[in-house]
Amino acid sequence: MEMEMRAMEDIEMAEDITPPLPPLTAALHDAFFLTHCSSCFSPLPNSSISHSNLLRYCSPICSRSDSLTAAVFSTDHFPFSDTSDLRASLRLLHLLLSDPSAWRSAPPERIFGLLTNREKLMLAEDDSEVFVKIRKGADAMAASRRTNSADIRYDNALEEAILCLVLTNAVEVQDSVGQTIGIAVYHPTFCWINHSCSPNACYRFDTPSDSINTRLRISPFCTDIGTGEGSCNQMSTVRRNFSHFITKDFQGYGPRVMVRSIKSMRKGEAVTIAYCDLLQPKAVRQSELLSRYKFVCSCQRCSAKPPTYVDHALQEISAFNVELLDSTSISNFDYDTAMRRIDDYVNNAIAEYLSIGSPESCCEKLQNLLTLGFYDEQAEDGDGKQLLNLRLHPVHFLLLNAYTALASAYKVRSWNDDENQCNATMSKTSAAYSLFLAAGRRRSRHVRITVIVRVIVVKFKMFLSKTGNLSLSLVSIAYSMEVI
Structure with a gap:
């Protein structure tokens, strides 16, 4: 049985197609326990309400909405550094057990109408990372529940299914500045929207304080392989159970999601969003x-x-330019490890900038990556290690976040600097990175993309090869791109 959402009418580009949808379950990442409300994810006021040493709430309403689920778990049992997946799973399990009629009539592979993927995820090798995470996570969830109730089964099958559902259906929740602060699982109106690498819709998050009135403009549709398209036997059951998905305890709270069209759609056309980074090869x-x-x-x-x-261009620019610091060669270069280390370097620089608020440090670290490359120590066939200098193509997808951060950091520096000349230079540098990023992400006809990408790559390579003034080089790029 394949589920999807389809347009109920003709939809133009840049229109909201769902009302704000509250989550079935949501959980903050552990790093934000002290700064954000565990119910609605809003920043905490100076005085907050707490049920425990970890969970804090911005208001009595949020505290009451989460009081039942907050009592069913303790992170003492959790084996992972970030427990958001397990906490979201326990909240969903509590909702499920509070109204069994909402799931007993659903097909075995679905709970609340959502695919668990348990059979596929648990078919993995015993030593796989996902398999181990599910097994250990289910054990931890069961142990946490047993501290509050002795009447818990010991096969952990239900805990495994719920955790698999969360791993399959959860989306990362971002705040207004683009920082990922937690995860959430939404009901099928959102989760049945399928993936495409060329999607016609996107989504954004709203807080409960926002007042947005948008009617639902998409509807569920299924394909039953056995009986034919549109005659799914379970569809009517799942539709009836929609009323169970948002109970009084959960209604209106948590980070809400809205879906918006980014292309025009015809009536009956499938709605799609992106499940992954589309700028990857x-x-x-x-x-x-x-x-x-x-x-x-x-x-x-x-x-x-x-x-x-x-995709052809992304494949070409995804390769590393690997330079050794001496004349010897390396035969076992680990591409995936190098990619992960560079990604971590960029993300850590951005996280430090967002948490500490030091734009100077962020600019220095990211500019060094662009101009000097990334130094990575990898093992040879023998016992020794070699220091490699890795350089990425200027429009490599890993660098797009760096350009976004640099544009923001230079903008902040332009506000903070007292000297008018330096202020103007910082502001122009911010604009240069913004224009470079906009051109690199432009979606247009192939001919125009070719011209834009070729020009910005040539000019950016010229900038990287020079040791002159960084700001003037970037401003030159910006002005050149303005007249394309």
């Missing part, structure tokens, strides 16, 4: 989707033969 996207969601994407973009121009 096809092979990376396919690997990520298969690893997490257990499917191979066959959307129009992935199926195109020959590959689309964008």
Whole structure:
């Protein structure tokens, strides 16, 4: 049985197509316990309400909405550094057990109408990371529940299914500045929207204080392989159970999600969003989707033969320029490890900037990555290690977050600096990074993309090869791009 959401009417680009949808379950990342409300995810006021040493709330309403679920778990049992997946799973399990009629009539592979993927996820090898996480997580959830109730089964099958559901359906929740602060699982109106590498919709998050009135403009549709398209036997059951998905205890609280069109849609057209970073090469996207969601994407973009121009370009610019610091060679270069280390370096620089508020440090670290490359120590065939200098293509997808952070950091520096000349230079540098990022992400006809990408790459390579004034080089790029 394949589920999807379809447009109920013709929809133009840039229109909201769902009302704000509250989550079935949500959990802050552990790092935000002391700064954000555990119920609605809003920043905490100076005086907050707490049920424990960990969970804090911004208001009595949020405290009451989470009081029942807050009592069912203790992080003492949790084996992972970040417990958001397990806490979200326990909250969903509490909701499930509070009204068993909402799930007993659903098909075995679905709970609340959502696919658990348990059979596929638990078929993995015993030593796989996902398999081990599910097994240990289910044990921890069961142990946490037993501290509050002795009447708990010992096979942990239900805990495994719920955790698999969360791992499959949860989305990362971001705040107004783009910082990921937690995860949430929404009911099928959102979760049945399928993936495409060329989607026609996107989503954003709203807080309960926002007042947005938008009617639902999409509807569920299913394909039953056994009986034919549109005659799914379970559809009517799942539709009836929609009323159970948002109970009085949960209604109106938590980070709400809204879906918005980014392309025009015809009535009956399937609505799609992106489950992964679309600026990654096809092979990376396919690997990520298969690893997490257990499917191979066959959307129009992935199926195109020959590959689309964008995917061809992404493949070309995804390679490393590996430079050794001496004349020896390395035979076992680990591409994935190097990618992960560079990604961690960029994310840590951005996280430090967001948490500490030091734009100077962020600018220095990210500019060094762009101009000097990344130094990585990797093992040889023998016992020794070699120091490699890794350089990324200027529009490599890992650098796009760096450009966004640099544009923001230079903008902040322009506000903080007292000297008018330095202020103007910082402001222009911020604009330069913004324009470079905008051109690199532009979605237009292939001819125009070719011209833009070629020009910005040539000019950015010229900038990287020079040791002159960074700001003037970037401003030169910005002005050149303005007249393309």
